[in-house]
Every structure is written in C-alpha cells, then in structure tokens.
Amino acid sequence: MADLVARFRDVFDDSGPVRVVRAPGRVNLIGEHTDYNGGFVMPMALDRAVRIALVPHDEPVVAIWSVQFDERAEFRLPSGLGTPLAGLRPPWPAAVPGGEAEPAGAPHWLRYPMKVAEVLAEAGIALRGFRAVVDGDVPVGSGLSSSAAYEVASALALLVAVRPDVPAAPAAALAEAHGLSAGRLAKLCQEAEHRVGVRCGIMDQFISLHGRAGHALVLDCRDLSFDAVPLPAQKAKVVVIDSGVKRRLSSGAYNERRGQCEEGAEHLREFDPAIRELRDVSLALFEAHADRLPEVVRRRCRHVITENARVLESAEAMKAGDLTRFGDLVNASHDSLRDDYEVSGPELDLLVEIARGVEGVFGSRLTGAGFGGCTVTLARPEAVEPLRAAVLARYEKETGLAPRIWVSEAAAGAAVEQ
Numbered sequence: 001m002a003d004l005v006a007r008f009r010d011v012f013d014d015s016g017p018v019r020v021v022r023a024p025g026r027v028n029l030i031g032e033h034t035d036y037n038g039g040f041v042m043p044m045a046l047d048r049a050v051r052i053a054l055v056p057h058d059e060p061v062v063a064i065w066s067v068q069f070d071e072r073a074e075f076r077l078p079s080g081l082g083t084p085l086a087g088l089r090p091p092w093p094a095a096v097p098g099g100e101a102e103p104a105g106a107p108h109w110l111r112y113p114m115k116v117a118e119v120l121a122e123a124g125i126a127l128r129g130f131r132a133v134v135d136g137d138v139p140v141g142s143g144l145s146s147s148a149a150y151e152v153a154s155a156l157a158l159l160v161a162v163r164p165d166v167p168a169a170p171a172a173a174l175a176e177a178h179g180l181s182a183g184r185l186a187k188l189c190q191e192a193e194h195r196v197g198v199r200c201g202i203m204d205q206f207i208s209l210h211g212r213a214g215h216a217l218v219l220d221c222r223d224l225s226f227d228a229v230p231l232p233a234q235k236a237k238v239v240v241i242d243s244g245v246k247r248r249l250s251s252g253a254y255n256e257r258r259g260q261c262e263e264g265a266e267h268l269r270e271f272d273p274a275i276r277e278l279r280d281v282s283l284a285l286f287e288a289h290a291d292r293l294p295e296v297v298r299r300r301c302r303h304v305i306t307e308n309a310r311v312l313e314s315a316e317a318m319k320a321g322d323l324t325r326f327g328d329l330v331n332a333s334h335d336s337l338r339d340d341y342e343v344s345g346p347e348l349d350l351l352v353e354i355a356r357g358v359e360g361v362f363g364s365r366l367t368g369a370g371f372g373g374c375t376v377t378l379a380r381p382e383a384v385e386p387l388r389a390a391v392l393a394r395y396e397k398e399t400g401l402a403p404r405i406w407v408s409e410a411a412a413g414a415a416v417e418q
C-alpha cells in the first residue's frame with residue numbers, strides 16, 4: 001500500500017491526502033455458470049486484490065495511471081471519452097506508450113471505471129473527479145475476476161472522491177453513506193461490466209464486496225441472500241493453479257451459453273409456468289422432459305440444474321466437516337463443466353487429472369468461466385507440496401506452459417483501506 005501511495009506521488013507530484021481502496025478477486029469453489037441462471041454459487045474472496053490510490057479534485061475528470069498497463073488515460077464524468085484538459089495534465093513519466101501525449105482512443109481498461117461512473121451517475125450519485133493510480137495482483141484474464149475487483153475498486157474510488165472524509169472501513173459503510181446497500185453496489189458494478197460487453201452474473205462483484213475472512217459464501221444469486229461457511233484451514237487448503245492459458249472465452253462463447261440456458265428454460269416453462277430461469281427447474285422435472293430439448297441445450301441445462309444441487313449439498317458437507325464428500329462434488333462439477341457445458345480445455349483437464357492423482361487431494365475442478373484460466377483444488381495441508389511437485393513435473397512438459405501455483409486464504413471483502 002505504501003508503494004501505491006509513493007507511486008501516486010511520483011506520477012502526479014501531488015502532496016494532497018491520498019485515499020486507498022481495495023477490492024479482492026475471487027475463486028469459486030463450486031457452482032459454475034449457475035449465477036446467471038438465478039442459481040447458487042460458493043465463492044471466497046482471494047488475498048489478491050485491485051487497489052486504487054486517489055486524490056479528488058474539482059475538475060469533472062477522472063485521470064488514472066495504470067501500473068499494470070503502464071499507461072495513463074482519463075475520461076470526463078459522468079461519461080464520454082476524455083478530451084485532454086489544459087492545465088490538468090500532471091507531470092507524467094516520460095515513457096507514455098507510443099510516445100504520444102494522448103492515446104488516440106481510450107484503452108480497454110479505462111472502460112471499466114467509465115462504465116461504473118456512468119451507472120453510479122444514473123443511480124443519482126453526484127460524482128466528483130479524481131486523479132488515481134491503479135495496481136493489482138489479481139492475475140488479469142485468468143478467471144479470478146480481476147474485472148469485478150477493478151469495477152468494485154472503481155466504484156469505491158468514485159464514492160470516496162465524493163466523501164473524502166469517510167473513515168477507513170469495509171465497503172458497506174461507504175455504500176451506506178451514499179444511501180446504497182453493498183448488494184445494490186454489486187448490482188451496479190455488474191451492470192457496468194455488461195456495458196463493457198460481458199453479460200456476467202452477480203457472483204464476482206458480490207463476493208468482492210461481501211467476502212469474509214476464513215469463509216466461503218453460499219450465495220443465492222436470485223435474491224442475494226447468503227450464508228457464510230467456515231473453511232477449516234487446518235484440515236484443507238485451497239490451491240489455485242493458473243494454467244497459463246489466457247482465457248479464450250470470447251464473450252461470444254459465454255453469451256452463447258447464456259442464450260442456450262434461456263432457451264432451455266423457455267422450453268421447460270411449457271411444463272411449469274412458474275419456471276422463470278433454470279434455477280426453478282427441479283431435477284425430476286428436467287429428467288421427465290429432457291428429451292424435448294435440443295441435444296446441446298439439454299446438456300447445458302443438465303449442467304446448470306445438477307450444479308445447483310451440488311452447491312447446496314457441498315455447503316452441507318462443508319458445514320458437517322465432510323471434506324471427502326465436498327471433494328467428490330467438486331470433481332463432479334468439473335466433469336459436468338467438461339462434458340455437458342463444454343467450457344474446459346486440455347490444459348485445465350490435465351491440471352485436474354494431475355491433482356486428482358495426488359494422495360490427500362479432496363477434489364479439483366476448473367474455476368471461473370472456463371476456456372483457460374485456473375483450477376481450484378482442495379487438499380489436505382500435507383498434500384500441498386506433493387501437489388505442487390506433481391504439477392511441476394508434468395504440466396509444463398506436456399503443454400509447454402508454465403503453471404503458477406499458490407495457496408490462498410479466504411480474505412475479507414472490499415474496503416477503504418486508508
């Protein structure tokens with residue numbers, strides 16, 4: 001955090017009081033592609049986050065230096081691509097990419113805070129400009145939802161800029177100071193991501209805001225009610241392994257799956273008019289009428305419907321301390337994602353296969369939207385090193401990709417840190 005403030009002072013040569021906000025990425029233990037079907041998920045917040053250091057100013061302009069992309073960009077509030085403002089330009093480091101004073105178009109990463117500002121303005125928040133530095137250690141494009149972390153951090157930065165005197169506190173307190181609940185803020189951030197171009201569900205923004213240290217949340221994505229489930233860290237570790245495959249999930253494949261789910265729900269509504277989305281379809285009803293669905297749609301639906309049941313059962317298993325059962329459900333989730341939802345890939349399948357071969361591993365699956373990204377593995381503490389060794393021995397040799405492996409603790413949700 002000290003580094004980020006120092007970086008801010010470097011970039012902006014500003015000695016004003018710097019505020020820092022933080023929003024974590026997440027790993028989803030089970031419940032994949034259920035969120036946008038009104039179903040259940042079980043994520044935990046990661047001890048990796050996106051941070052923004054900012055100082056508000058009186059121009060209606062948000063100017064951001066991205067450490068990760070090593071470039072700066074700005075936009076005018078509440079929306080609109082930034083035209084450079086005379087007198088606002090801070091002494092930027094000399095090496096602006098391309099050597100140009102002003103990039104021709106806004107970089108992609110600027111779209112997230114722009115869209116967040118847009119939805120907050122529409123929600124009636126009178127916004128104020130700021131200058132900021134953004135940095136993060138959530139790997140970008142690996143399925144750990146750096147995008148949601150960045151949206152939530154952007155929202156907190158915008159809200160802090162309006163109330164620069166708020167104390168350091170969890171995000172909910174800042175949201176409340178603006179008459180918003182944390183759940184509503186999650187929805188606004190989700191809407192922002194839709195406007196960036198991905199029709200994501202609510203899980204990522206919600207867990208980034210509501211994460212609880214040492215716990216996973218079982219979240220009902222329909223009404224946003226949730227239950228915190230303690231993770232027994234002394235009995236099981238959560239190991240995240242990045243396959244190194246940049247998520248090939250074009251928003252196209254993702255949006256296609258969403259469309260197929262909607263199509264399935266529409267067919268099944270014929271048998272029960274109360275069905276709004278796949279969340280409402282019981283396994284019994286599905287099995288009775290599955291033959292009426294087109295083959296691909298049938299498999300997509302089967303994944304979602306069985307996955308919802310697995311989340312609820314795994315929450316019970318975790319609460320009962322039955323990690324073996326939990327692991328079996330995690331394994332079944334992966335197999336369903338691979339065979340029915342078809343969002344895995346050879347690298348993710350290989351990581352899962354390696355993990356399952358290690359003694360003391362409870363279960364392993366792809367996590368996040370799929371098509372690359374990460375796996376999540378639940379393992380006995382003493383199995384972590386053998387797991388690491390097994391992955392290092394085989395994965396790179398067989399794929400040519402360097403895996404990244406780390407054990408993550410469940411962290412607290414987003415906050416104003418300073």
Ligand code: ADP
Nearest residue numbers: 108109135136140141142143144145146147150
């Ligand atoms: P994921 O959410 O799985 O990490 P996405 O493709 O949804 O992948 O989001 C990644 C995008 O989010 C990046 O391309 C970038 O535009 C933005 N982003 C994430 N983290 C940062 C950051 N620390 N600084 C600037 N932009 C970021």
Ligand code: MG
Nearest residue numbers: 145146147148
């Ligand atoms: Mg994302």
